[in-house]
Each structure stands twice: as structure tokens, then as C-alpha cells.
Amino acid sequence: MSDTSRTAVLVKPDGLQRGLIGEIISRFERKGLKLIGLKMVNLSDDQLSAWYVEHKDKSFFGDLKSFMGSMPIVSMVWEGIDAVPVVRKLVGTTLGREAEAGSIRGDFGMSQQFNLIHASSSGSDAKREIAIVFDTDELFEYAGVREAVIYADYEMADLK
Numbered sequence: 001m002s003d004t005s006r007t008a009v010l011v012k013p014d015g016l017q018r019g020l021i022g023e024i025i026s027r028f029e030r031k032g033l034k035l036i037g038l039k040m041v042n043l044s045d046d047q048l049s050a051w052y053v054e055h056k057d058k059s060f061f062g063d064l065k066s067f068m069g070s071m072p073i074v075s076m077v078w079e080g081i082d083a084v085p086v087v088r089k090l091v092g093t094t095l096g097r098e099a100e101a102g103s104i105r106g107d108f109g110m111s112q113q114f115n116l117i118h119a120s121s122s123g124s125d126a127k128r129e130i131a132i133v134f135d136t137d138e139l140f141e142y143a144g145v146r147e148a149v150i151y152a153d154y155e156m157a158d159l160k
Contacts, residue, residue, distance in 0.1 A: 006127075010076075015117055024117060032151075039133075075134070089103070096115050
């Protein structure tokens, strides 16, 4: 399996409050990605510190952790060829009001902080983030019939 075949996605507190979970899941499913992990969680301070480690020295770190820990989030793991860049494109750029039309943030977001969703930025970040929220027995391997109409036979080897 390539480094980019799995990715982590969080629906942030503002996405939960706005009732966008179904819409977000639907967009990933319609694209052809496969959901292999899903749960609603309250992230602990330690989990948030590990998740946002790259921001630990920035002035907004405390506010970010406070916001993300203020209520449950929906955590997901998606699988597919080049899942990391595909999901990033579906999510859109960080600043909602500048995000591409048709992306999740472009269609529903206006803010930089309240930007609805997090998506892993790289394969290595995806592995790290998935491990923060999911145990290995919470990720599911299953064959789906949809892959036969989403990928050509030669592409299927990239998923193994």
C-alpha cells in the first residue's frame, strides 16, 4: 500500500454544529474513496497536542486546542489511490472564503479557523494522525464491488 492510499479526516466542531457530516461523507463516497474507519470522539489535550505538533510554538496553539476540544469531532479514515491529495483537493484551501468553488470549504466555509474539516497533508502525516485517533482493530479491510467500476484492473495493484 502506498503512503498516500490512506488519509485521516476530521470534521471539526463547526462542521458538526452546522450539520455537514452527511454532506462531507457523501462527497468522499461519490468521488470513489472507501471509508475504512469512522468514529465520534472527544480529543484529549494530549491527542490534540500530538495532532497539532507543528503549531506548538505558534500564538494560536492554545486557542486551536481549546476549539478542537470544545465538543466531539467526527474522525474518519479514507482509502483509495492517492487518497491524500484527492481528499485535499475535495476539502479545498484553508481559508474558506478563498477556497475553490466545488470544494467542501469553498461551498460551505468563510473562515480560516472555522474551516469545517481537517485533512492530512502528506502520507506520513496521515499515518501519524490515524494512529492518534484509531487503534488498528478500528480500521477495516473489506472488498467492495465499487472498486471494479472506479479503478481499472492495473490500478487495483496500487491499493494492495
